[in-house]
Amino acid sequence: MLRLTRGTKVAFGVIVAIVLLFLYAPLFLVIINSFNVAPIANWPIRGFTLDWWVRAFQNEALWAAVQNSVIVAAGAMVFALILGTLAAFALQRFEFFGKHTVNLLIVLPIALPGVVTGVAFSNSFNNVLEPVGIQVGYFGMIIAHATFCIVMVFNNVFARLRRMNPSMQEASMDLGASLWQTFRLVTFPQFRTAFVAGGLLAFALSFDEIVVTIFTAPAGVETLPLWMFNQMARPNEATQVNVIATVLILLSFIPVYISQRLTRAEEEER
Amino acid sequence: MTVTASPSAPRAAQSKPLSTLLYRHRWLRLAGLLSLPLTWLVGLYIVSLVLLLVTAFWFIDPFTSKVIPGFTLENFALVFSEPAYITTSLRTLGIALAVTLLSAAFAIPLGIFMAKLASPWLRAVLAVAITLPLWAGYLVKILAMRITFTEEGFFNWLMAPFGISGPGFSILTVVLTLTYLWFPYMALPVYTAIRQIPVNLFDASADLGARGFTTIRTVVLPLLWPALLAGSVFTFSLSLGDYIVARFVGGANAQMIGSIIASNINLNPPVAAAFSVIPIAFVVIYLVVTRRTGALERM
Numbered sequence: 001m002l003r004l005t006r007g008t009k010v011a012f013g014v015i016v017a018i019v020l021l022f023l024y025a026p027l028f029l030v031i032i033n034s035f036n037v038a039p040i041a042n043w044p045i046r047g048f049t050l051d052w053w054v055r056a057f058q059n060e061a062l063w064a065a066v067q068n069s070v071i072v073a074a075g076a077m078v079f080a081l082i083l084g085t086l087a088a089f090a091l092q093r094f095e096f097f098g099k100h101t102v103n104l105l106i107v108l109p110i111a112l113p114g115v116v117t118g119v120a121f122s123n124s125f126n127n128v129l130e131p132v133g134i135q136v137g138y139f140g141m142i143i144a145h146a147t148f149c150i151v152m153v154f155n156n157v158f159a160r161l162r163r164m165n166p167s168m169q170e171a172s173m174d175l176g177a178s179l180w181q182t183f184r185l186v187t188f189p190q191f192r193t194a195f196v197a198g199g200l201l202a203f204a205l206s207f208d209e210i211v212v213t214i215f216t217a218p219a220g221v222e223t224l225p226l227w228m229f230n231q232m233a234r235p236n237e238a239t240q241v242n243v244i245a246t247v248l249i250l251l252s253f254i255p256v257y258i259s260q261r262l263t264r265a266e267e268e269e270r
Numbered sequence: 271m272t273v274t275a276s277p278s279a280p281r282a283a284q285s286k287p288l289s290t291l292l293y294r295h296r297w298l299r300l301a302g303l304l305s306l307p308l309t310w311l312v313g314l315y316i317v318s319l320v321l322l323l324v325t326a327f328w329f330i331d332p333f334t335s336k337v338i339p340g341f342t343l344e345n346f347a348l349v350f351s352e353p354a355y356i357t358t359s360l361r362t363l364g365i366a367l368a369v370t371l372l373s374a375a376f377a378i379p380l381g382i383f384m385a386k387l388a389s390p391w392l393r394a395v396l397a398v399a400i401t402l403p404l405w406a407g408y409l410v411k412i413l414a415m416r417i418t419f420t421e422e423g424f425f426n427w428l429m430a431p432f433g434i435s436g437p438g439f440s441i442l443t444v445v446l447t448l449t450y451l452w453f454p455y456m457a458l459p460v461y462t463a464i465r466q467i468p469v470n471l472f473d474a475s476a477d478l479g480a481r482g483f484t485t486i487r488t489v490v491l492p493l494l495w496p497a498l499l500a501g502s503v504f505t506f507s508l509s510l511g512d513y514i515v516a517r518f519v520g521g522a523n524a525q526m527i528g529s530i531i532a533s534n535i536n537l538n539p540p541v542a543a544a545f546s547v548i549p550i551a552f553v554v555i556y557l558v559v560t561r562r563t564g565a566l567e568r569m
Contacts, residue, residue: 002386002472004482009387015379016396019457022450023403026414029424033417042422083307090303094296102304104557105311111503111553113511115528116546119535120318128321147315150307178289208407210514211528215535228409232416232518242417245410252405256398 027249034242056243065227072141072223073206079146080202084153085195091154092161109148114211117148122215137218144216145209149202156198160191193262204255319550326543337539345544355530359548362526365441366509369448373456373505374498381461382486386472397461404454412518415447419519439521447519448509455508456501463497464490499560507553 004012029041037047056062087106091099109117121144125136136143168190172182188195210225217226224244231241292299329342349355384396403411416439419425425436437443467490475485513528520526527548534542 002382002482002485003476004387008482012379012383012387015376016383019376019380019453020399023399023453025424026411026418026450027403027406029417030410030414040422041417041420041424043424043427079310083310086303087307090300090307094300094303096300100561102308104561105316106307107557108554109311109315111507111557113507113528113546113549113553115511115513115531116319116322116549117315119531119542119546120315120322122535123322123325123539124314124318143314147310150311173289173293178286179292180289204405208409210409214532225407225409228413229514232409232413241413245407245413248407248410252402252407255405256402259401260398 030242031246031249034246036239036242039239052239052243056240059240061222062224062227062240062244065222065224068221069207069224072138072145073203075142076145076149076206077199077203079142080149080153081195081199083146084150084198084202085157087150088154088157088161092158106151106154110151114148114209115215117144118212118215121147121212125216138221140218141213141216141221141223144212145206148209148212149205152201152205153195153198156194156201157191160194164190193265197259197262200255200258322543322546323550324543325539326547328540330538330540335537345540346547348541349544349548355545358525358530359527361441361524362510362528365445365448365526366506368445369452369509370456370502370505372445372449373453373501374460376453377457377460377501378491378494380457381464382490384461385464400454400457400461408451409514411451412447412515415443415450416519419443419446439519439524441520441524443519443521444516444524444526447515448512449505451515452505452508455504456498459497459500460494463494467493496563499563503556503560507549507556510552511549 029043032045033041034052035048035050036045037049037051038045084106087102091103121140125140129136164187168186169182172186173179177185208225210229213223213226214229217223222230228241228244292302325337326345327341327343328337328339329344330336331338349359380396380400384393388396417423419436419438421438423436429436437446471489472485475489480488511528513526513532516524516526516529527545531542531545534545
């Protein structure tokens with residue numbers, strides 16, 4: 001065992017407490033501020049109100065933004081699921097020249113700064129495609145989002161395929177099943193949880209993305225992060241942002257809960 | 271799981287020509303799998319990047335301020351000679367480095383505490399507690415830090431009795447906020463790496479007379495390099511390209527490389543394109559180096 005003096009142990013405990021305080025105190029401040037009477041975040045708070053909550057729920061621009069975010073994230077997720085799974089199979093099942101380059105290519109859109117990806121796409125959409133008469137519009141946002149979401153599905157499916165036993169598929173083929181039957185009945189059930197997890201991660205990543213969205217959203221269209229961004233840019237009106245931020249903080253329990261369930265289900269499967 | 275195989279196995283070869291064809295030709299299967307992802311990534315993404323980078327060699331007509339295709343290295347010369355741009359680049363690198371070091375400085379003791387000192391129950395709770403903020407949303411966290419460090423805000427109120435005044439909106443707040451955003455990406459691989467160190471290494475170290483700190487320095491830290499490198503891919507490169515944080519909590523003097531790219535893309539696209547070469551170069555070098563060490567495969 002690691003033998004530490006009592007003093008060192010206490011010091012480590014204090015560091016952990018500081019980390020937790022650092023991680024959670026600001027989030028609690030957001031939640032409390034959503035009930036703050038004052039429109040600015042002065043502390044201590046003088047009084048509480050539900051006013052911002054009521055106004056946020058009646059805000060049509062906000063609901064439209066939520067709707068846009070769901071559509072874009074769902075679209076990006078579908079593309080990412082297809083492309084990520086295909087790439088995972090190719091890289092897991094085959095050895096070929098340029099494999100590392102393909103891998104780098106999949107990671108690159110998430111590794112490069114959003115501002116570079118966003119500017120590159122907006123340059124292509126506005127200065128290359130538009131002059132030849134192709135208006136990507138809303139779809140441009142989905143294309144851009146899907147591009148950096150691929151890696152989420154890829155990573156999850158790839159990791160699962162690595163642990164799978166290939167002889168199951170060989171057995172299925174030997175018994176006369178076609179490639180598609182084998183995939184549907186033998187292969188897919190084995191990586192389904194990884195597929196779903198990757199899809200959820202892709203959805204969450206797209207739903208939360210702001211920088212690429214700034215550059216690829218068509219004029220007048222706001223996603224939820226873009227709505228928040230525009231509100232935060234006007235500090236004295238940023239009251240409803242606290243409400244939305246509070247809702248998002250509470251919603252973040254869902255994916256953590258799901259991922260806990262998935263890991264548990266996986267452990268039972270094994 | 272029930273597998274309902276077709277009973278007509280002997281006729282399979284005739285009735286499933288596509289399956290047979292694909293089964294026989296390995297490269298056909300590979301091509302089938304790779305064609306769509308590669309078309310998307312190269313055709314849409316890489317082509318877009320190249321088109322952007324090509325603009326870096328173009329110039330702006332001083333009278334019409336329109337972009338004119340051509341070949342000039344002036345934009346790059348500007349990036350590396352204009353003092354304001356150099357300052358911004360160095361500031362950005364400094365911030366990204368500071369975020370990485372700060373994250374590591376907190377991730378190591380946290381990981382040791384979780385893996386070696388905490389009870390299994392506390393360990394599970396802490397693991398969830400570190401992951402949870404990952405999902406809380408990028409702008410939500412920036413907003414949270416802005417509320418915390420605003421002039422009349424919580425931090426200054428908390429520290430006032432000690433006579434300490436907070437950093438306000440400054441470069442320090444940018445570092446803290448970026449650390450706040452990316453810390454879990456450092457903490458999780460470091461914690462996993464510490465858990466994977468065999469217990470008998472600690473026993474051996476203690477038996478040979480090493481105290482706790484000596485063990486941490488000579489046994490734990492050398493084994494943590496891959497995890498630290500993997501974590502730094504996130505803390506460093508995500509900080510390097512960020513400009514939203516600087517915009518919301520940085521005050522007047524915290525411009526970063528991303529700020530210059532974003533503000534120039536409409537005014538002077540060639541300069542914006544020339545500037546985006548810096549983060550691209552850094553990230554690609556970083557990815558290639560970490561791949562060499564195999565750090566990414568452990569995640």
